[in-house]
Amino acid sequence: MPAPTSHVVTNQPPPPHVPDPLRADPALRAALARNAPPWAAALAARASAFAGDPENHALATLANESPPRLRGWDRYGHRVDEIEFHPSWNTLMARAVALGLNGVAWLEPRRGAHAARAARYLLWGQVEAGHGCPITMTYASVPVLRQHPEIAADWVPRAGASVHDPRPLPVPQKDGAILGMAMTEKQGGSDVRANTTVATPGDGGWLLTGHKWFCSSPHADGFLVLAQAPEGLTCFLVPRLRPDGSRNDIQIQRLKDKLGNRSNPSSEIELWGAFATPIGPLGRGVPTIVGMVNHTRLDCILGSTATMRAALVAAAWHAHHRSAFGRPLVRQPLMRAVLADLQLEYEGAVAMAMRVARAYDDGHAGDAHARGFMRIATAITKYYVCKRTPAFVAEALECLGGSGYVEESGMPRLFRESPLNGIWEGSGNVMCLDVVRALSREPEAAAALHDALRAPAGRDARYDAVLSRVERAMADRDAAEGSARQWVEDLALLLQAGELLEAGPPDIAEAFCASRLAARSATFGALPPGVPLEVAIARALEL
Numbered sequence: 001m002p003a004p005t006s007h008v009v010t011n012q013p014p015p016p017h018v019p020d021p022l023r024a025d026p027a028l029r030a031a032l033a034r035n036a037p038p039w040a041a042a043l044a045a046r047a048s049a050f051a052g053d054p055e056n057h058a059l060a061t062l063a064n065e066s067p068p069r070l071r072g073w074d075r076y077g078h079r080v081d082e083i084e085f086h087p088s089w090n091t092l093m094a095r096a097v098a099l100g101l102n103g104v105a106w107l108e109p110r111r112g113a114h115a116a117r118a119a120r121y122l123l124w125g126q127v128e129a130g131h132g133c134p135i136t137m138t139y140a141s142v143p144v145l146r147q148h149p150e151i152a153a154d155w156v157p158r159a160g161a162s163v164h165d166p167r168p169l170p171v172p173q174k175d176g177a178i179l180g181m182a183m184t185e186k187q188g189g190s191d192v193r194a195n196t197t198v199a200t201p202g203d204g205g206w207l208l209t210g211h212k213w214f215c216s217s218p219h220a221d222g223f224l225v226l227a228q229a230p231e232g233l234t235c236f237l238v239p240r241l242r243p244d245g246s247r248n249d250i251q252i253q254r255l256k257d258k259l260g261n262r263s264n265p266s267s268e269i270e271l272w273g274a275f276a277t278p279i280g281p282l283g284r285g286v287p288t289i290v291g292m293v294n295h296t297r298l299d300c301i302l303g304s305t306a307t308m309r310a311a312l313v314a315a316a317w318h319a320h321h322r323s324a325f326g327r328p329l330v331r332q333p334l335m336r337a338v339l340a341d342l343q344l345e346y347e348g349a350v351a352m353a354m355r356v357a358r359a360y361d362d363g364h365a366g367d368a369h370a371r372g373f374m375r376i377a378t379a380i381t382k383y384y385v386c387k388r389t390p391a392f393v394a395e396a397l398e399c400l401g402g403s404g405y406v407e408e409s410g411m412p413r414l415f416r417e418s419p420l421n422g423i424w425e426g427s428g429n430v431m432c433l434d435v436v437r438a439l440s441r442e443p444e445a446a447a448a449l450h451d452a453l454r455a456p457a458g459r460d461a462r463y464d465a466v467l468s469r470v471e472r473a474m475a476d477r478d479a480a481e482g483s484a485r486q487w488v489e490d491l492a493l494l495l496q497a498g499e500l501l502e503a504g505p506p507d508i509a510e511a512f513c514a515s516r517l518a519a520r521s522a523t524f525g526a527l528p529p530g531v532p533l534e535v536a537i538a539r540a541l542e543l
Contacts, residue, residue, distance in 0.1 A: 011322060011323055012321075012322070013317060013318050013320075013321035013322055014321060016313070016314060016317045016318075017052075017054060018052055018313055018317075018543050019049075019052040020048050020049070020052050021048050021051045021052050021123055021126060021309075021313070022044055022045060022047075022048035022123060023048070024313070024542050024543050025309065025350075025542075026539050026542060027343075027346060027347045027350045027351065027539060028119065028122060028123075028309075028350050028354075030351075030503065030504070031119075031350050031351050031353070031354035031355075032044055032115075032119045032354065034354070034355075034503050035115045035118075035354040035355055035357060035358035036112050036115035036116045036118075036119060036354070036357075036358070037110065037111065037112035037115075037116065039110065039112075039116070040112060040115065040116030040119060043099075043100070043116055043119075043120055044116070044119045044120055044123065046099065046120075047099050047119070047120035047123040047124050048123050050095055050099060050123075050124060050127075051123040051124050051126055051127050056092070056095065056127050056128075057127060057410075059088040059091055059092055059128070060088075060092065060127050060128035060263075061410075062086055062088040063085075063086055063088040063089045063092060063128060063130065063131070063263035064128070064130065064262050064263045064413055066086035066088070067086075067262045067263060067265075068083050068084060068085050068086075068089070068219075068255065068263070068264075068265040069083070069084045069255075070082075070083060070084075070252055070254065070255045070265075070267075071083070071084055072252065079251065080247075081218075081247070081250065081251055081252045082168075082219075083218060083219040083252075083255075083265050085219075089131060089263060090164065090166055092127075092128055092131045092263075093131050093134070093135070093164045093166075093178075094163075094164040095124075096124060096131060096132070096135045096164075097135070097161070097162060097163065097164040097176060098162055098164075099120050099124055100117060100120065100162065101117060101120060101121055101124060101132075101135050101139065102135055102138040102139055102159060102160060102161075102176075102178075103138055103139050103141070103142045103156065103159035103160035104117070104160045104162070105117040105139065105160075106139075106142040106143070106146075106156065106159075106160055107156075107157070107160040111361055111365055112358075112361050113361065114357050114358075114360040114361045114364070115354060115357040115358045115360070115361050117139075117357075118298070118302055118353065118354055118357035119354065121299065121302045121303075121306070122302050122305055122306050122309070122350065122353065122354075123306075124306075125302060125303050125305075125306030125307070125310075126306045126307075126309055126310040126313070128263065129260075129261060129303060129306075129307065129417045129420070130261050130262065130263030130264035131263060131264060132299070132303055133216055133217055133261070133264045133266075134178045134179070134180060134216070134217040134220055134264070135178075136295075136296050136299040136303075137178075137179050137180050137181055137216060137217065137220070137292075137296065138159050138177070138178050138179045138220075139159075139295060139299070140291075140292045140293075140294075140295035140296045140299070141155075141159060141179040141181070141224055141292055142156055142159055142160070143291040143292070143295065144224060144235065144279055144280070144288060144289060144291050144292045145159070145237070145279065147279055147280045147288065147291075148237070148277070148278075148279045148280070151237060151277060151279065154171050154172050155171060155177060155179075155222065155237075158171060158174055158175070158176050158177035158221075159176075159177050159178075159179060161175055161176035161177070162176075163175045163176045164176055164178075165177070166178075166219075168240070168241065169241070169245070170239070170241050170242075170243060170244075170245050171221055171222065171239065174221065177221040177222065178217065178219075178220045178221055179220050179221065179222050179223065179224065180215060180216045180217035180218065180220035180222075180223045180224075181215075181216055181223055181224040181225070181289075181292065182212035182214070182215040182216070182223050182224075182225045182226075182238075182269060183195075183212075183214075183224075183225070183226050183289065184212065184213045184214050185197065185210070185211060185212060185213050186211065186213045189213070190426065190427070190430050192226050192233070192285075192286065193233060193286070195210070195226055195227065195228060195233060196210055196228065197209065197210025197211070197212065197225070197226070197227040197228060197271060198210060198227060198228055199227040199228060199229040199234060199236060199276065199278075200229075202273075203273075203275060205275055205276060205277050206229070206236060206275075206276045206277065206278060207273040207274065207275065207276070208225060208227045208236060208238060208271045208273070208274045208276045209271055209272060209273055209274075210227060210270075210271050211253075211268065211269070211270050211271070212225070212268065212269045212270075212271070213268060214256070214266060214267075214268070215252075215266070215267045215268065215269040216264075216266055217264065217265065217266075218250075218252050218255075218265060218266075218267040218269060219240075219265065220240065221239065221240050221241075222237055222238060222239045222240060223237070223238045223240075224236070224237060224238075224279065224289060224292060225237075225238045225271075225276065226285045226286075226289060227276070227285075229278070229282050229283065230282075231282035231283035232282070232283030232284075232285070233283065233285035233286060234278050234280070234281075234282050234283060234284070234285040234288075235278070235279045235280050235284075235285040235288040235289045236276035236277060236278055236279060237276060237277050237278075237279050238250065238271070238274050238275070238276045239275070242275050243275075248274050248275055249271065249272040249273050249274045249275070250269055250270075250271060250272075250274050251269060251270040251271075251272065252267050252268075252269055253267070253268040253269060253270055254267065254268055255267050256268070259416050259419070259420075260413070260415075260416025260417045260418075260419075260420060261416075261417060261420050262416075293425055293426075294374070294375070294378055295360075296424075296425045297378050297379070297382045297425050297426065298356060298357060298360065298378055298382075300382050300386055300421035300422075300424060300425055301349075301352075301353045301356060301378070301381050301382050301385050301386070301421075302353055302357070303421050304349070304385050304386045304388075304389040304418075304421045304422075305346070305349045305350050305353045305385060307389055307393060307414055307417055307418055307421075308342075308345065308346050308349055308385075308388075308389055308392050308393070309346060309350070310414055311342075311392060311393045311396035311397070311411070311414050311418075312339075312342050312343065312346055312392075312396055312540060313543065314396060314399075314400065314404075314409070314410065314411060314414075315338075315339065315342065315395075315396040315397075315399035315400065316330075316339060316540045316541050316543060317543060318399055318400045318403075318404075319335055319339060319399055319541075320541055320543065329399075330537075330541060334525060335399070336533060336537055337525040337526075337527050337533065338395060338399065338524055338525035339399070339536075339537060339540045339541075340511070340527070340531075340533040340536040340537050340540065341515065341524040341525050341526075341527055341536075342392060342395060342396060342524055342540065343536040343537070343539055343540040344508065344511055344512050344515060344516075344536055345388060345392055345524070346392075347500060347504065347508050347512065347536070347539075348493070348496030348497070348499075348500065348512055348516070349385045349388070349496070351496060351499040351500055351503070351504065352377075352381050352385070352492075352495055352496045352499055353381065353385070355377070355495075355499055356374065356377050356378055356381055359371075359373045359374035359377060360374055362374075368444060369444075369447070369448050369451070370448070371444065371448075372442070372444035372445040372446075372447060372448030372449075373445075373448035373449065373452060375438060375442065375444070375445040375448075376435065376438050376439070376442075376445040376446070376448060376449045377448075377449070377452070377495060379426075379431050379434045379435050379438065380431075380435055380449075380488055380491050380492050380495065381492060381495065382421075382425070382426070382431055383428060383431035383432060383435070383488055383489075383492065384488070384489055384492030384493070385492070386421040386422035387422050387428055389418045389419075389421065389422065390415070390418040390419050390422070391524070392418070392524070393411070393414050393415050393417075393418040394415060394418075395523075395524040395525070396411070396414075397411040397412075397414075397415055428485065429485075431488070432484035432485050432488045433481065433484065435484065435488050435491070436480055436481055436484050439474065440477070449491070452495065452498065453467055453491075453494055453495070453498065455498060455502070456497070456498035456501045456502055459501045459502075460497070460501055460509075460513050460517075462513045462514070462517040462518040463494065463497055463498070463501065463513060463517060465517070466490055466493065466494060466517050467494060469490065470487045470490040470491060470494065473486070473487040473490070474487060493516050493517060494517075496512070496516075497509070497512055497513055497516065497517060500512050500513075501513070505535055507532045507534070507535040507536070508535055508536060508539075510531075510532055511527075511531045511532050511533065511535075511536055514527075514528060514530070514531045515527050515528065515531055
């Protein structure tokens with residue numbers, strides 16, 4: 001019996017498959033060539049092959065459909081505080097580590113390792129975001145651990161190992177290590193100076209007692225924790241297992257039921273005399289851990305940019321293969337405007353993400369000017385790119401119509417992920433206040449920003465007009481804090497526009513300045529008349 005004609009499927013896109021995401025992304029290729037050394041290209045190509053493998057995308061789906069579970073007790077009533085994962089999680093972790101996204105950049109003897117890593121993170125981050133959290137914290141912990149050479153000797157090589165080793169063993173017995181952190185508490189949140197966790201000397205080290213509101217990746221081998229020592233707030237390394245192999249006194253009270261990032265466990269923990277070792281000077285916990293926070297903020301930028309790209313690819317794929325009202329969606333003028341606008345947003349984000357990553361290489365190599373730029377540009381870019389991502393993903397989801405609202409499309413997972421990096425490591429207000437403080441208290445950062453903004457001046461009248469406006473706003477110290485969101489956004493757009501004016505295709509730079517500096521709309525696709533779209537459309541559809 002023939003099938004009913006209603007079951008003959010027509011005008012539906014084939015399953016999305018971009019086997020080489022780097023080849024399909026001219027914006028990332030250009031940013032990689034501009035900011036990373038030539039040897040980074042081969043590593044990026046390897047990451048692209050991983051990111052284009054359908055098996056890894058299937059693993060990502062499984063890891064989010066089967067989230068981790070807390071096993072607090074064994075059958076005999078012993079407290080075990082273990083996290084049980086679907087096998088897909090550890091496979092994704094192993095592949096991220098094999099790509100060198102953990103601490104490898106710190107062990108690479110050649111300059112350019114951080115920008116090279118950034119490109120790989122941007123590619124692999126398009127597969128799944130949840131496991132990126134422990135990968136990021138492991139990467140970001142290395143400069144902090146190096147402040148304690150005796151600790152670093154055991155931990156740093158394993159944080160940069162190419163092997164993922166989830167076995168519950170003391171770190172000296174492991175092939176690789178993963179790190180987490182626990183800074184915030186119920187009463188303070190971002191105001192970590194309000195922490196009440198107490199650290200007292202004892203048991204051959206220090207003992208920590210208190211409650212942590214967010215402990216990221218409680219399955220990690222060790223955690224950077226802030227606690228109040230007699231000298232003041234101090235940074236400590238708290239291992240999951242004591243040196244003798246016994247379980248440290250860390251109790252996982254519950255896993256957070258989060259909006260997104262569901263493959264990654266986030267928890268509340270209780271420390272009951274947990275063994276710890278101070279990292280950095282006693283009483284200098286915030287300055288010590290800032291070295292970690294700046295690097296996690298870099299990965300917030302990279303992760304949000306990767307989420308943008310994944311959403312844009314899904315929208316472009318659908319529009320390329322779907323017809324409506326007698327024409328393919330990609331030939332519909334309004335859809336073309338939306339896709340072009342999304343591409344322009346991504347162009348600015350990826351150009352600036354890679355530029356900031358390059359500053360980490362130059363800054364760590366001893367360039368004081370780059371160090372100042374790294375400091376201020378990370379905060380500015382983290383604020384703007386992470387803030388724009390939810391609106392970006394929502395627009396991309398809408399390009400798929402009702403299908404985009406269905407879990408099978410993958411778009412709901414991207415949408416749930418999209419706000420996270422705007423909150424993690426400093427929400428919008430915290431980032432803007434950080435920019436205000438850096439400009440008023442850190443001359444190196446202020447000078448570096450001034451030079452970066454002035455370099456493209458004179459190339460575009462719209463750029464110059466916004467630059468004059470933001471300089472006036474920044475000069476009004478009395479009003480600077482209350483209006484910080486407005487002028488930090490201007491700073492972000494100027495930095496992005498400057499990168500495109502100096503190195504981007506002329507039509508991309510022209511369209512970006514026309515749509516972001518001369519006229520802005522709260523919605524994507526509402527471009528002013530005359531904006532050149534063809535290059536942006538072609539780059540969006542280069543799948």
